[in-house]
Amino acid sequence: MTEFPYKPRKNQLRMLEDLKKSIVERRHFVAEAPTGFGKTVVVLSALKSVGAEKIIYLTRTLSQQRTVIKESRVLGLKAIAVQGRVHYCPIARKSEELRKGDSEELSKLCTTLKKNNDCEYSTEFRGEIFNAYPEEFYDELTSEGVCPYMAMKSMLSSANIAVAPYTFYLNPFIRRKFMEWLSHPKPIIVVDEAHNFPEVARDSLTVEISHRSVLSAEKEAVELGDPMLCEEYHASDFLEIIAEMLDEFSEERALQPYEFESMATQRLKVSLEKYRDMLRRGIEIGEELRSEKARKRKLPRSFLYRVSVNLLYMSEERENTIKIASGGRNPKITMYPLDISPLTVDLRATVSIHISGTLYPLDYYRDVISLPESTFMKIYPSPFPRENLLVLYAEDVTSKYEFRNEETYRRMAEYIEKIISLGKNVAIFFPSYKFMGEVLKYVDDEIIVEGSEDSNILLSRFIRYGGVIAGVLGGRFSEGIDLPGKLLEIVIIAGLPYPQPTVYRKALMNYFDNILGKGWEYVFEVPAIRKTVQAIGRLIRSEKDKGVAVILDKRAFRLGNYYKNFKRCSNPQKIIEEVRRFFNDFS
Numbered sequence: 041m042t043e044f045p046y047k048p049r050k051n052q053l054r055m056l057e058d059l060k061k062s063i064v065e066r067r068h069f070v071a072e073a074p075t076g077f078g079k080t081v082v083v084l085s086a087l088k089s090v091g092a093e094k095i096i097y098l099t100r101t102l103s104q105q106r107t108v109i110k111e112s113r114v115l116g117l118k119a120i121a122v123q124g125r126v127h128y129c130p131i132a133r134k135s136e137e138l139r140k141g142d143s144e145e146l147s148k149l150c151t152t153l154k155k156n157n158d159c160e161y162s163t164e165f166r167g168e169i170f171n172a173y174p175e176e177f178y179d180e181l182t183s184e185g186v187c188p189y190m191a192m193k194s195m196l197s198s199a200n201i202a203v204a205p206y207t208f209y210l211n212p213f214i215r216r217k218f219m220e221w222l223s224h225p226k227p228i229i230v231v232d233e234a235h236n237f238p239e240v241a242r243d244s245l246t247v248e249i250s251h252r253s254v255l256s257a258e259k260e261a262v263e264l265g266d267p268m269l270c271e272e273y274h275a276s277d278f279l280e281i282i283a284e285m286l287d288e289f290s291e292e293r294a295l296q297p298y299e300f301e302s303m304a305t306q307r308l309k310v311s312l313e314k315y316r317d318m319l320r321r322g323i324e325i326g327e328e329l330r331s332e333k334a335r336k337r338k339l340p341r342s343f344l345y346r347v348s349v350n351l352l353y354m355s356e357e358r359e360n361t362i363k364i365a366s367g368g369r370n371p372k373i374t375m376y377p378l379d380i381s382p383l384t385v386d387l388r389a390t391v392s393i394h395i396s397g398t399l400y401p402l403d404y405y406r407d408v409i410s411l412p413e414s415t416f417m418k419i420y421p422s423p424f425p426r427e428n429l430l431v432l433y434a435e436d437v438t439s440k441y442e443f444r445n446e447e448t449y450r451r452m453a454e455y456i457e458k459i460i461s462l463g464k465n466v467a468i469f470f471p472s473y474k475f476m477g478e479v480l481k482y483v484d485d486e487i488i489v490e491g492s493e494d495s496n497i498l499l500s501r502f503i504r505y506g507g508v509i510a511g512v513l514g515g516r517f518s519e520g521i522d523l524p525g526k527l528l529e530i531v532i533i534a535g536l537p538y539p540q541p542t543v544y545r546k547a548l549m550n551y552f553d554n555i556l557g558k559g560w561e562y563v564f565e566v567p568a569i570r571k572t573v574q575a576i577g578r579l580i581r582s583e584k585d586k587g588v589a590v591i592l593d594k595r596a597f598r599l600g601n602y603y604k605n606f607k608r609c610s611n612p613q614k615i616i617e618e619v620r621r622f623f624n625d626f627s
């Protein structure tokens with residue numbers, strides 16, 4: 041009999057048994073279960089009941105991390121909230137400058153301070169603090185003069201669960217160390233809110249060189265006395281040529297694999313090997329500057345170092361990547377990955393569990409991160425009554441790029457004003473900030489707009505006074521807010537968030553077409569549907585919640601399979617009638 045700490049909700053035990061079977065059979069597990077299902081406690085109960093020794097639980101936000109810690113307490117597991125130095129290094133936290141550092145820069149600072157015996161948080165920690173929220177962990181240790189980051193590292197080998205941000209797994213440099221601290225050959229890996237995972241993985245492999253960053257490197261080189269990168273070139277001359285080349289890019293276009301490097305070597309009149317040697321010298325000079333800054337407790341940042349590292353990285357052969365040049369006010373080259381499977385090699389070598397409120401279609405997720413065909417995949421239905429949600433869509437309007445004009449903005453505003461006039465608490469989500477600005481110009485009502493002030497302040501104002509809140513799909517309000525009961529009764533999706541057809545997305549589409557035959561679906565349709573379903577998911581957070589979603593986009597017919605109560609409407613009046621009828625039926 042499986043141990044489960046609460047009275048189970050509908051379908052929770054089914055998922056628990058499926059998970060246990062998967063883990064025992066060493067099959068990867070990919071599942072969608074709606075928000076409010078109670079996925080975290082199910083996963084942890086299954087892992088506990090099969091006796092999993094070591095688990096890496098990857099989360100994206102602090103609140104997800106807290107949920108895992110909370111359920112670990114209930115289940116009597118030993119969990120640690122893993123955080124980077126930006127959260128757990130007291131020296132970095134106390135300095136405005138150091139707080140801006142990335143993980144690599146703070147690691148450099150830490151190594152330098154420790155080497156010089158210059159860290160005041162050197163008290164050795166021999167105890168154990170499991171199941172503490174990150175803030176509790178930090179406060180308790182720093183009050184004893186102990187470094188929370190070092191204490192966390194030392195405790196990982198005896199913990200059952202390391203609850204870590206995605207980056208601890210996706211950054212190869214951090215992952216290698218993280219695995220050493222865990223000292224376990226094959227921990228089970230859980231990816232929470234997994235719909236974000238491929239995108240975050242892609243971002244972590246993306247490298248960029250911008251005109252602005254090259255100018256900063258040039259300025260830094262001059263301040264350093266303009267050192268030589270080889271017999272012929274001072275650093276500033278070299279960087280000026282690179283800046284000129286970037287400046288010549290106007291339209292966004294894909295570059296041939298070595299196009300930029302051959303342009304650079306021709307202008308510099310050097311071989312590719314010599315070009316790379318110059319970059320290696322740039323790295324050395326930048327590294328000396330970084331060490332000096334770290335010794336003085338300054339942020340160990342060098343633009344020359346960064347630019348040289350990125351140019352060198354781009355100049356080496358990288359499979360399944362694409363370099364894209366773009367113009368504008370800050371011309372740049374960006375190297376994007378097409379394939380993220382190299383990042384998930386270790387994950388495939390163990391058992392992994394991937395859960396989310398919106399992971400449909402599951403085979404897309406499995407394919408993108410290259411899990412095997414044998415992966416167990418399942419969608420668990422909502423434990424809440426399906427008739428509590430009504431989804432309507434308007435068939436005479438769309439946010440399609442070619443229809444983004446005054447007529448569309450006015451028509452959407454008309455729908456929005458009519459819906460607001462019903463006097464319910466409403467959230468409106470748009471495909472982008474720009475589109476939101478255009479439509480809201482024509483709406484007279486008072487609206488709390490995401491981005492206008494600190495999100496927490498805006499949210500507490502909405503919770504206190506109600507009214508209308510607006511944000512973007514994929515943003516904080518559409519994915520991270522919990523507004524049960526009458527706090528939120530209507531969600532308006534003002535246009536489906538199909539991504540822009542950039543050069544990169546088109547390249548990605550061709551790549552998926554070639555390997556899976558589903559390019560358009562994977563690159564454009566799935567992200568738009570997922571963001572929409574996530575936003576609509578804000579409405580039903582408990583058994584008693586009832587809500588209406590109104591999608592102002594005729595392309596929404598594609599969501600028909602997703603919802604039980606799904607209707608098309610031809611004008612604002614029809615929508616108002618449907619909404620009124622729905623709420624009257626429940627009153």
Ligand code: SF4
Nearest residue numbers: 129150159161187189
């Ligand atoms: S050892 Fe010192 S410098 Fe390193 S993370 Fe801890 S407090 Fe920061």
